[in-house]
Amino acid sequence: MSASRRLDAPPMPARVLKGIALTVICALVIIPFVGILSTSLASREQVNAAGGFVLLPSSVTLDAYRSIFAGGVVSQAMLVSIGITLVGTTVSLVASTMLAYALSRHGSFGQKPMLMLVLLTLLFSPGMIPNYLVVKEFGLLDSYWALILPTALSGFNVIVLRAFFMGVPAELTDSARIDGAGHLTIFTRIMLPLSKAVLAVIGLFYAVGYWNAFFNALLYMNDSSKWPLQLVLRTYVVNNAELGASDLGATVDVVPPQASVQMAILVVTIVPILIVYPFLQKHFAKGVLTGAVKG
Amino acid sequence: MSHTATSPVLARDRNGPAGTEPAGSPAPRRQIRWHQRFLRDRALIMMALPGLALVLGFHYLPLVGNVIAFQDYVPFLPFGSSPWVGWENFEIIFNGDPAFLRALRNTLVLTLVQVLFVFPAPIALALLLNSLLSERVKRVVQSILYMPHFLSWVIVVAVFQQMVGGSGLLNNTLRAHGLDPISLMGNSDLFVGLLTTQVIWKDTGWATILFLAALSQIDSSLYEAASVDGASRTRQLWHVTLPGIRGLIILLLILRLGDSLTVGFEQIILQQQAVGLAASEVLDTYVYNNGIVGGQWGVSAAVGLVKGLVGVLLVLGANKVAHIFGEAGVYKS
Numbered sequence: 001m002s003a004s005r006r007l008d009a010p011p012m013p014a015r016v017l018k019g020i021a022l023t024v025i026c027a028l029v030i031i032p033f034v035g036i037l038s039t040s041l042a043s044r045e046q047v048n049a050a051g052g053f054v055l056l057p058s059s060v061t062l063d064a065y066r067s068i069f070a071g072g073v074v075s076q077a078m079l080v081s082i083g084i085t086l087v088g089t090t091v092s093l094v095a096s097t098m099l100a101y102a103l104s105r106h107g108s109f110g111q112k113p114m115l116m117l118v119l120l121t122l123l124f125s126p127g128m129i130p131n132y133l134v135v136k137e138f139g140l141l142d143s144y145w146a147l148i149l150p151t152a153l154s155g156f157n158v159i160v161l162r163a164f165f166m167g168v169p170a171e172l173t174d175s176a177r178i179d180g181a182g183h184l185t186i187f188t189r190i191m192l193p194l195s196k197a198v199l200a201v202i203g204l205f206y207a208v209g210y211w212n213a214f215f216n217a218l219l220y221m222n223d224s225s226k227w228p229l230q231l232v233l234r235t236y237v238v239n240n241a242e243l244g245a246s247d248l249g250a251t252v253d254v255v256p257p258q259a260s261v262q263m264a265i266l267v268v269t270i271v272p273i274l275i276v277y278p279f280l281q282k283h284f285a286k287g288v289l290t291g292a293v294k295g
Numbered sequence: 296m297s298h299t300a301t302s303p304v305l306a307r308d309r310n311g312p313a314g315t316e317p318a319g320s321p322a323p324r325r326q327i328r329w330h331q332r333f334l335r336d337r338a339l340i341m342m343a344l345p346g347l348a349l350v351l352g353f354h355y356l357p358l359v360g361n362v363i364a365f366q367d368y369v370p371f372l373p374f375g376s377s378p379w380v381g382w383e384n385f386e387i388i389f390n391g392d393p394a395f396l397r398a399l400r401n402t403l404v405l406t407l408v409q410v411l412f413v414f415p416a417p418i419a420l421a422l423l424l425n426s427l428l429s430e431r432v433k434r435v436v437q438s439i440l441y442m443p444h445f446l447s448w449v450i451v452v453a454v455f456q457q458m459v460g461g462s463g464l465l466n467n468t469l470r471a472h473g474l475d476p477i478s479l480m481g482n483s484d485l486f487v488g489l490l491t492t493q494v495i496w497k498d499t500g501w502a503t504i505l506f507l508a509a510l511s512q513i514d515s516s517l518y519e520a521a522s523v524d525g526a527s528r529t530r531q532l533w534h535v536t537l538p539g540i541r542g543l544i545i546l547l548l549i550l551r552l553g554d555s556l557t558v559g560f561e562q563i564i565l566q567q568q569a570v571g572l573a574a575s576e577v578l579d580t581y582v583y584n585n586g587i588v589g590g591q592w593g594v595s596a597a598v599g600l601v602k603g604l605v606g607v608l609l610v611l612g613a614n615k616v617a618h619i620f621g622e623a624g625v626y627k628s
Contacts, residue, residue: 018426022423022436026440028496033454035458039457053457053462095349102343109332111339118350121354124603124610126354126358127357129363129587129592129599130359131360133360149349152353155354183338214447218564234449238456263457266454270446280445
């Protein structure tokens with residue numbers, strides 16, 4: 001595109017300068033991750049010699065990972081985060097797709113006021129204290145549902161899904177209706193199979209949201225045994241609290257260097273994002289643009 | 296759109312009896328009763344209910360919770376039975392509570408700095424990416440730069456600590472060369488700069504998506520014409536590229552201004568300890584620290600309510616202005 005658009009190629013110095021700029025910008029993003037992975041894998045001697053942060057490990061050891069997976073605080077938090085992400089994403093997808101389908105059928109009972117209710121949530125947020133009070137009045141404090149229900153439905157995602165459902169050709173749904181299909185059949189047999197790609201993207205957006213959720217846990221979870229990974233990360237990495245043998249699990253007799261353990265926690269928090277990222281990336285630009293234009 | 300009638304039977308199903316009632320039907324044309332429509336659409340209503348319950352329970356019910364801004368809220372009393380105090384909580388704010396003014400000032404400073412430095416960054420990056428000749432290089436760079444957007448603030452703050460924190464890469468390198476370490480993360484004078492750098496690191500790549508889409512919409516014949524007229528690449532940038540994305544820039548700027556009172560709560564609360572409240576307290580952290588942590592429920596709810604109302608007004612106003620500019624953009628093209 002740009003090649004054909006520009007009749008004159010840029011002069012050589014400009015191209016070199018551009019190359020350098022882009023390399024530096026990309027390095028600023030990549031180097032931190034390399035360093036974190038390296039520190040989590042480096043040997044005790046190297047970590048101590050480097051004063052806590054290793055850019056390239058000379059020898060590799062998995063001790064740090066062994067210690068965090070031994071059943072202590074971090075293992076527990078991983079289970080919580082995985083559970084919240086799986087259950088939450090399911091709840092979010094089921095509620096969002098059904099609501100989006102109902103909102104995509106013009107002229108049905110209450111369609112317009114319901115659509116207004118969803119659209120208005122994009123405009124304002126009720127505020128932190130009222131949110132807290134509602135969660136408290138529902139009796140959800142210190143319950144895992146407090147990490148799921150308040151953020152389970154994103155109006156933006158519902159609007160994106162609705163736009164997609166409305167784009168499905170009417171001939172398909174019409175022929176199904178002639179054959180006697182009700183809304184539930186049309187939804188499960190026609191709409192959902194046709195929208196696998198958009199469901200995957202919206203599902204991944206929800207999943208990333210649950211996995212990254214920090215604020216809800218900070219507000220609603222006083223019981224530290226129920227903390228998700230992000231709060232454990234805050235306490236033991238950002239705030240630098242000491243992770244002793246008792247926090248790591250009963251079977252750990254040699255505690256690896258604090259820096260390695262911290263970086264290992266960071267790695268296990270980042271890796272799931274890195275795994276789903278290519279799938280997200282394939283579709284998200286389109287999804288974001290749809291939402292931005294139609295939402 | 297997808298619901299233009301294709302058969303008489305279906306037209307009745309969807310839009311009511313729009314002239315398609317079978318002869319002899321007793322129902323009057325163009326009207327069916329609400330309970331008939333309710334019965335007809337009960338499957339759809341059932342499907343909407345779970346989502347609707349979440350919207351009502353966690354978006355609209357909390358609005359009612361704002362009444363505690365008018366109460367001296369006592370947490371262990373049943374909801375609504377705390378003593379009413381009228382505008383007292385608001386008076387505390389508007390009589391110039393120093394802690395509130397400090398939070399307001401910090402919020403506005405951060406907004407201003409971020410509009411000046413965070414906002415132009417993706418435009419510059421998008422222009423740079425757009426000027427690349429190789430599609431493959433462009434895609435690889437994009438993949439790398441989009442990534443940080445999907446990391447949580449806890450991760451971003453932890454990453455920054457490892458790079459520029461007390462025992463991070465930068466200070467280790469300085470020490471290894473016999474230089475004094477610098478405190479970039481614990482220095483209250485540098486806090487605004489630190490927050491801004493973090494936002495740029497996390498979201499600049501992601502924010503280029505919209506600008507790149509707008510850039511690809513620019514008619515390539517404009518460049519050819521400019522080139523034939525002897526315009527250098529710099530002049531093409533100034534006279535073709537920038538006007539081409541001006542509408543989007545204005546739109547996004549106005550929407551950003553509508554969000555002026557909201558500056559990264561998670562990002563700040565994570566780093567507040569190191570720099571102290573004087574430099575880091577913003578309206579959102581004020582509400583959290585005084586209300587949920589400090590127990591001053593009424594006053595904090597009042598601050599949150601004022602912030603929310605100002606926010607809605609700003610968004611509505613900004614939307615209106617954006618609409619005006621949007622029309623101008625359509626008119627031009």
